[in-house]
Amino acid sequence: MVKWLMQNRTFSAYGLAGLCLALFAFVLTSCGPGRIGYGVLLWSEDEAALPTGSVLPVYEESRLRQAYVTGGSEPDREKERHEVAIWRVQFFPDKKDAQAFAGGFEGVKDLYVRANRNALPIREKADRLSRQVYRLRQNETMKILALGVTPSDENGLQGYWYHVLTEEGVSGFCFNYHLILFNAKTNAIISTSQDASQEAVAAILTNSWKPDFFREMVSSGRIDLVRFRSDYGLFFDEEPRQLRIVLPSVSFSVPFSRIRKATGDTYIAEGSDVQMQLRADQTELVVSYPHNAGRRTSAFSAFKEDVEEIIIREQERRRNTLLAFVRNGSDLRSSAYGEIRITEEGDFTWTDFGRLVPSVIPAGTQNQGKVEFSVFTSGEAQNAYAGVITFRFAGTNRAVSFFYRFTEQGTQLIHIPPESIEENIVRRRPMNPLVLFFAPF
8 A cells, every 4th residue: 555655646645635634524523613521511590591401512611711611402402602600510521421420410400409597517528527618598599419318417417418519609518407408390399307306406516605795795896805715615526525615714524425305495415414405596505514512504605706707806906996096195294193105016114103103003013014905985984985095014913994085185094993894894983083194295
């Protein structure tokens, strides 16, 4: 053959070119124009145009638009062009693999679920201890990708893990106890998973329980960073399985086997001497537990806010208050009570304060330290003063606090006796307060 081609060079030049063109045309017609693979449509935006579960030819992938360019769902509609978000498609290089997947998906292609509780987690794996990848809104709808077949006991709740796809394009696993499963084609509800006693046990075990005073602090806007901490609360640990209570004056832990209902709204932690009352639509939990030689009762609230974010906001508020104070006068002088200098970092020096010793400032106190804005006003004082400044002198644990307000002439400091301050709030205004006036210099 080679010898023949060499003898017929004219054919060799033109014939080989034609042969190559023919082969190229054959490849194009057999693979389709620019086809890169096939996709199964997991969740359609338009069922009439592209039904969910369809096998679609995929011609292009746009990373910029995060979309595939596909053909139609029927062989005679492959020349159509549709742009479909990548998260809506399960992609396969091979058509047989796509068809096999579509066959398994057929049984769930019309199935969806709706969350009947806010903040349900979607997890990376079918395990409540795996990483959370998404948090659901109440009544949010998800597409079922696969129904769980193995029963699971999650904190006393019996159910299954569903493989789901959210409207935001997040895929993961969600425990079905608080989900409503329905058929979108027939609008028929297939199942709901609700049992009052199990739901109450789930609320006890899964809510984030924080001391009741957390809720009071947040509602009033008075965050005491000494008592508002993420490690305070009621906790149900998995490994080892134990119940823990951590409060400013309490640290208690005890092993338990499970939570079960006793009578009415009372629940017990089996294997321990702990009793709980679930109140206020499952948002309040009153816990009775052994303490020293007797028993102690502590109240907790279901807390949905991020404790660390609240702490950061309070730290920012204190920082901004310090800067505002310094802008009004960082160098202050009084003919009777000495000189105060405050930096933007909160450091201060106070000299010649002898007249305030020991009635206001303890004897032997150093003339430097840190200022804080950790004490809050209440009642009429909120309108009478700009706020409360606290001088924490180095070398002593005692802090000295003053109401303050700014005038055209300078800054007034009004002494607050320590007994007037409870839990970082000024509960009582002094009857005959000591008023200090400082002018800027």
